[in-house]
Every structure is written in C-alpha cells, then in structure tokens.
Amino acid sequence: MPTHTSEPPSPSTSEALSPSGERGRPLTRARRRLRPRGLLLSVAGAVVGLAFVTPLVWVLTNSLRPSGDTFRFLSPVGWETFLTLSPIADNYLALVGTGLGRGILNSLLISAVTVAVGLVLCSTAAFGLSALRFRGQGAVFAVIVVSFLIPFDAIAIPLADLFRDWNLQNTFTGLILPGLGNGMAIFMLRNFFLAIPEELVEAGRLDGLTWWGVFWRIYLPLSRPALMGAGLMLFLFQWQAYVWPLLMGTDAEHVVGPVALANMQGQFSVDYGLMFAGSVVLILVPLVIILSLQRYFIQSVSTSGLK
Structure with missing residues (x-):
C-alpha cells in the first residue's frame, strides 16, 4: 500500500485569514x-x-x-x-459674609428656567426646520446660524437699552429672556432631527398622529442625547454670563454669581485667597451637575437608536 507522507504547510497557511x-x-x-x-x-x-x-x-x-x-x-x-x-478653610468661611451665596442661587434659578423653557423653544424650532416644509425655510435657518456667529456681547448694550425701555431692568425676566432662543442649540438639534428617517414620520402620520404627536412620540424619545447636550449648552450660557447681568441686574436682589465674585474685589486691594475660593465654588457647581448627569447621558447614548 502506498504510504502517505505529510507535506509541509504551504507558505499561505502561515498567513491564515483572520476573522475580519x-x-x-x-x-x-x-x-x-x-x-x-x-x-x-x-x-x-x-x-x-x-x-x-x-x-x-x-x-x-x-x-x-x-x-x-x-x-x-x-x-x-x-x-x-x-x-x-x-x-x-478661612477663605471659604469668609465667603459666608459676602453676596456670593445670593448670586449663586440667582444663577441657579436663571439657568434652570432657561434650560426648561429654552429646550421647549429650541426643540420645537428645530423640529419645524427639519420635519416641516414651508417657504423661506432656508432663510429662517440662515438667520439662526448668523445669530450664534455674532458674539452676544457685541449686541448687549443696544439690547440692554431696549430692555430698559420695556421696564425689564432688575427683573429675572430680563435676565432670562436673551438665553432662551439659543441659535447653536437649534442648529445642533436640527442636525440631529434630520438624521431621523422619514419612514418613521410617515408611519406615525398613517397611524393618526398629528405633527405634535410625531414630535412628542417619535422625535423627542430618539433625541435624548441631543436634548441633554443642548440643555447643558443653555445652562453654561447663563451660568458664565457676565456682561448681560452686569447691565441688567444692578441691584443686590438680582446679582448673579460671576458679578458677585467681581464685586468682592476692592478698589485698592484684592484678597486673592477670597477671590480664588469664590472661583472654586463657581466652578464646582457646574462640575457637580455635569458629573451627576454624565451617567444618564452615556446611558441615553447607548440605549437610543432607530429600531
């Protein structure tokens, strides 16, 4: 009987295909x-x-x-x-006798209202610019893009004169209004909404959903990551605002955190330890909020998607 001898492996076998x-x-x-x-x-x-x-x-x-x-x-x-x-801890204990605490509370109130109301306005505007079709849609979107390309401080002074004529100085309404319609937030939400397939919208319309139902039942559940990002953008816009609150909140009842921190600087001397302690407190507040929401943001990114 013929014997079968094993042949040496060919050169190609040493370069076997990987799973990829x-x-x-x-x-x-x-x-x-x-x-x-x-x-x-x-x-x-x-x-x-x-x-x-x-x-x-x-x-x-x-x-x-x-x-x-x-x-x-x-x-x-x-x-x-x-x-x-x-x-x-002397510098932090000295903050108790300053107006920084009242300023932080005012900043939190202004930022919270801005996020709540601003998300409603920005998301509905983004939905109208992405899902609906109407004349002048491109022109409206162009105006929104230009609005966030112009620095807000460049229009703060003439806008403050207009708000004074409306008797909105030293009011929380005057401090909140400019931050509600954020062009960058609308731009980001619109781009996210455009990625949602039109088939889902058509299916919802065939099931009898109104446009508000499509927005509430389809767009918003799929847009939680974008909404959280836009909300964080609105929050930081108000939290770090300085020029506008300096023009509109001139009394002690409407002072915000950054302005209260600047007011602690003396005319001829500066207590740097006190100023740095106040700066750390102003940094910790948004840092705690961001870290506490990070888990929910990652979870919403990982679980959201188009089925």
Missing part, C-alpha cells in the same frame, strides 16, 4: 505600526489636559492659603506652587 477577513501577519504588522502613533496621540492628549488642569490646581491650592502667600511660591516654580501641606 485579513491575513494574520499583515494585520499584526499594521497594529505594530499603529502603536507609536497611538502612543504619540496619548502623550499629546495628556500634555493638553495637563495644560488645562494646571491653572485650576494653582487656583485651588491658593484658595487654601492665606492671601499673602498667593505669589510666595510662584518664583521659582516648584511643587509648593501647586501643593500646600497646611491647607486652611
């Missing part, structure tokens, strides 16, 4: 070539992140020091510049 359909060795070599590039991008990202974090760490450290030691360790720069071994 590519040969193993070229895929491994490609991954090896990508490692230095990925490492370089990681290092660049770490450097950029460190550049953003370093000033914040310096502010936090000096808020825990006496005001006289603010610039003591600045030259030469060392570990004591960004770290203190004897932190004190």
Whole structure:
C-alpha cells in the first residue's frame, strides 16, 4: 500500500485569514505600526489636559492659603506652587459674609428656567426646520446660524437699552429672556432631527398622529442625547454670563454669581485667597451637575437608536 507522507504547510497557511477577513501577519504588522502613533496621540492628549488642569490646581491650592502667600511660591516654580501641606478653610468661611451665596442661587434659578423653557423653544424650532416644509425655510435657518456667529456681547448694550425701555431692568425676566432662543442649540438639534428617517414620520402620520404627536412620540424619545447636550449648552450660557447681568441686574436682589465674585474685589486691594475660593465654588457647581448627569447621558447614548 502506498504510504502517505505529510507535506509541509504551504507558505499561505502561515498567513491564515483572520476573522475580519485579513491575513494574520499583515494585520499584526499594521497594529505594530499603529502603536507609536497611538502612543504619540496619548502623550499629546495628556500634555493638553495637563495644560488645562494646571491653572485650576494653582487656583485651588491658593484658595487654601492665606492671601499673602498667593505669589510666595510662584518664583521659582516648584511643587509648593501647586501643593500646600497646611491647607486652611478661612477663605471659604469668609465667603459666608459676602453676596456670593445670593448670586449663586440667582444663577441657579436663571439657568434652570432657561434650560426648561429654552429646550421647549429650541426643540420645537428645530423640529419645524427639519420635519416641516414651508417657504423661506432656508432663510429662517440662515438667520439662526448668523445669530450664534455674532458674539452676544457685541449686541448687549443696544439690547440692554431696549430692555430698559420695556421696564425689564432688575427683573429675572430680563435676565432670562436673551438665553432662551439659543441659535447653536437649534442648529445642533436640527442636525440631529434630520438624521431621523422619514419612514418613521410617515408611519406615525398613517397611524393618526398629528405633527405634535410625531414630535412628542417619535422625535423627542430618539433625541435624548441631543436634548441633554443642548440643555447643558443653555445652562453654561447663563451660568458664565457676565456682561448681560452686569447691565441688567444692578441691584443686590438680582446679582448673579460671576458679578458677585467681581464685586468682592476692592478698589485698592484684592484678597486673592477670597477671590480664588469664590472661583472654586463657581466652578464646582457646574462640575457637580455635569458629573451627576454624565451617567444618564452615556446611558441615553447607548440605549437610543432607530429600531
């Protein structure tokens, strides 16, 4: 009987196809070539992140020091510049006697109302510009795009004169109104709405849904990530506003957080420790809100989609 001898594997067998359909060795070599590039991008990202974090760490450290030691360790720069071994809470306790607490509460009220009302206005405007068809639709959208390309501070002074004529100065209505119609939020929501298939809209209309029903039952449930992003945009617009509240909220009852922080600066001297403590408090409020909503934002991104 003839004997069968095993033949050596052909060169092609050493380069078997991977599950992705590519040969193993070229895929491994490609991954090896990508490692230095990925490492370089990681290092660049770490450097950029460190550049953003370093000033914040310096502010936090000096808020825990006496005001006289603010610039003591600045030259030469060392570990004591960004770290203190004897932190004190005197600067934070001194904030109790200032108007910063009232300003933070006013900022929270203004921002919360702006988010609630602004999301309704911006989402309905985005729905009308994406789902409906009417004459002049492109012109209306162009005006909205131009509105957020113009810095708000450039029109703040003439707009403040108009609001004074309407007796809206030193009112929460005057502080809230400019932040309700955010052109950037409308632009972002409209682009998200355009990605929703028209087949879903047609199916909803065939089932007897009105346009309001299509908006409420189809568009909004699928747009939770975009709505959360737009809401965060509206919140930050009001929270960090300074020029407009400075023009419209001139009394103590309507002062906001950034203006209250600026008012703590003396005419001839500045308590840097107190100012840095107030800055940290103003940073912590939106930071806590963002971190607390991050889980829901990720969950909405992962669970939303078109079935």
